[in-house]
Amino acid sequence: MPASADSPIKPQIKKIDGLSIRYAESEPREVSAILLSPWPESLYTFEQMWSRLAEHAHLVAIDLPGFGHSQRRGELLNPPRWASSSRTPSRPSS
Numbered sequence: 152m153p154a155s156a157d158s159p160i161k162p163q164i165k166k167i168d169g170l171s172i173r174y175a176e177s178e179p180r181e182v183s184a185i186l187l188s189p190w191p192e193s194l195y196t197f198e199q200m201w202s203r204l205a206e207h208a209h210l211v212a213i214d215l216p217g218f219g220h221s222q223r224r225g226e227l228l229n230p231p232r233w234a235s236s237s238r239t240p241s242r243p244s245s
Contacts, residue, residue: 159201160194160212162220171222173214177205186212193219 160175175194184204188196194212197204204210217223 158195158198159205160198162194164220170216170224172216173220175210175212177201177210180207180209182207183209183211186210188212188214188218190215191218195219
């Protein structure tokens with residue numbers, strides 16, 4: 152979703168673990184909320200609701216690696232790796 156010229160979302164880039172990650176923040180508030188874009192969207196998914204949510208909370212929206220304008224790294228976009236890293240270790244039998 153492309154940003155409109157008057158978008159309340161003002162993206163920035165931060166280097167995290169060697170990757171350039173795009174994110175946006177609203178003004179500080181007592182309460183904070185992290186907005187993770189639905190796969191495979193960008194932080195502009197929240198554009199229409201940003202101003203209203205920002206009235207109540209400090210928002211941080213993040214483009215996940217490989218989406219929006221965040222840098223990608225192949226091993227982070229490998230579904231078989233996601234599955235193997237999310238498996239619960241088996242318990243020893245008693």
